[in-house]
Amino acid sequence: MTVAASGRRAVVTGAAGFIGSHLCERLVADGWRVLGVDSFTDSYARHDKEDNLLPVAGEPRFALLEADLVGDSWRSALRPGDVVFHLAAQPGVRGSFGASFARYARDNVVATQRVFEAAHEAGCRRVVWASSSSVYGEAPEYPCRESAPTRPRSPYGVTKRACEDLARVYGGKGVTLVGLRYFTVYGPRQRPDMALRRLCEAVLTRATFAVYGDGFQSRDFTFVTDACDATVRAGLVSDPEPVYNVGGGAEATLAQTVEIVERLAGARLDVARTAPVHGDVRRTAADTSAARRSLGWRPAVDLETGLAAELAWVRESTASRRVA
Numbered sequence: 001m002t003v004a005a006s007g008r009r010a011v012v013t014g015a016a017g018f019i020g021s022h023l024c025e026r027l028v029a030d031g032w033r034v035l036g037v038d039s040f041t042d043s044y045a046r047h048d049k050e051d052n053l054l055p056v057a058g059e060p061r062f063a064l065l066e067a068d069l070v071g072d073s074w075r076s077a078l079r080p081g082d083v084v085f086h087l088a089a090q091p092g093v094r095g096s097f098g099a100s101f102a103r104y105a106r107d108n109v110v111a112t113q114r115v116f117e118a119a120h121e122a123g124c125r126r127v128v129w130a131s132s133s134s135v136y137g138e139a140p141e142y143p144c145r146e147s148a149p150t151r152p153r154s155p156y157g158v159t160k161r162a163c164e165d166l167a168r169v170y171g172g173k174g175v176t177l178v179g180l181r182y183f184t185v186y187g188p189r190q191r192p193d194m195a196l197r198r199l200c201e202a203v204l205t206r207a208t209f210a211v212y213g214d215g216f217q218s219r220d221f222t223f224v225t226d227a228c229d230a231t232v233r234a235g236l237v238s239d240p241e242p243v244y245n246v247g248g249g250a251e252a253t254l255a256q257t258v259e260i261v262e263r264l265a266g267a268r269l270d271v272a273r274t275a276p277v278h279g280d281v282r283r284t285a286a287d288t289s290a291a292r293r294s295l296g297w298r299p300a301v302d303l304e305t306g307l308a309a310e311l312a313w314v315r316e317s318t319a320s321r322r323v324a
């Protein structure tokens with residue numbers, strides 16, 4: 001479903017990333033003028049991030065600014081009335097322990113505080129920003145509502161929880177802030193550290209797939225175009241809530257995703273069980289009634305269709321890397 005938005009201007013931070021690049025594509029297709037901002041951190045290969053932007057490269061309504069949100073060089077690019085979609089961050093639960101936490105604190109907490117202040121000072125209309133299901137930790141009941149207690153189990157989740165606190169500080173100062181708690185987003189261009197991407201690569205290259213823990217941990221998987229649809233709606237709807245769960249409703253265990261990918265690829269996987277990851281929760285499942293009611297959003301892509309799309313993309317991008 002297309003949400004009309006002709007003439008609007010969006011600033012998308014993290015534009016070269018997985019979700020950000022799909023969001024830029026969607027906004028341009030809907031008629032927005034889009035400025036993408038990204039510093040191309042070394043969280044994964046720069047050429048992968050450049051490839052993510054190929055679908056919008058050359059679009060007259062898209063421009064890219066390479067800038068670090070923690071610095072000031074990008075702030076003058078904000079205009080009164082802009083909608084800022086703030087997706088830039090250092091994501092990932094596993095890497096957030098140890099010395100690398102400094103980077104999470106910088107690219108998540110400090111960068112988000114800069115974005116909220118800059119948007120306020122420039123007179124932007126709204127900031128829709130990426131929180132995470134990681135703020136919940138182990139929820140007392142499932143599916144969990146936005147009102148459930150937030151008790152993150154990883155340093156990454158703590159940074160997103162801190163951003164939610166920042167949103168409470170800066171919200172209501174002229175600019176509307178809307179946080180989206182994304183639940184495990186997947187699909188083409190998924191980050192290389194994420195389980196479904198590694199799973200697709202392993203089945204196609206006959207490599208061993210490392211399963212952390214017993215494989216029965218489950219996730220509420222959200223296809224990337226569904227996540228983008230909720231994000232665009234959150235940028236447009238009147239009187240939004242301060243925070244929404246964005247979960248695809250496709251809950252599955254890792255073992256079930258292995259079975260689906262094996263069936264789609266027509267090949268068996270060599271699975272190696274390894275120790276559970278510190279900070280990983282046993283289950284995620286979103287109650288999305290607030291997003292359905294207030295944003296008019298509902299996920300459209302089921303897990304099998306979404307995994308087929310991701311597998312096809314991994315196959316194609318692996319083949320083109322071999323040719324290059």
Ligand SMILES: NC(=O)c1ccc[n+]([C@@H]2O[C@H](COP(=O)([O-])OP(=O)(O)OC[C@H]3O[C@@H](n4cnc5c(N)ncnc54)[C@H](O)[C@@H]3O)[C@@H](O)[C@H]2O)c1
Pocket residue numbers: 013014015016017018019020037038039040041042043049067068069070086087088089090091092106107111130131132133181182183184185186191
């Ligand atoms: N992918 C998921 O399943 C998921 C789930 C929950 C929340 N999120 C959140 O959604 C957002 C997008 O995630 P993604 O998976 O697309 O990640 P990604 O790593 O692919 O994209 C993030 C982008 O932000 C950029 N960036 C980081 N720090 C920056 C800075 N200081 N200045 C400018 N650019 C910077 C990076 O270069 C990268 O291109 C993140 O905020 C993430 O925490 C993602």
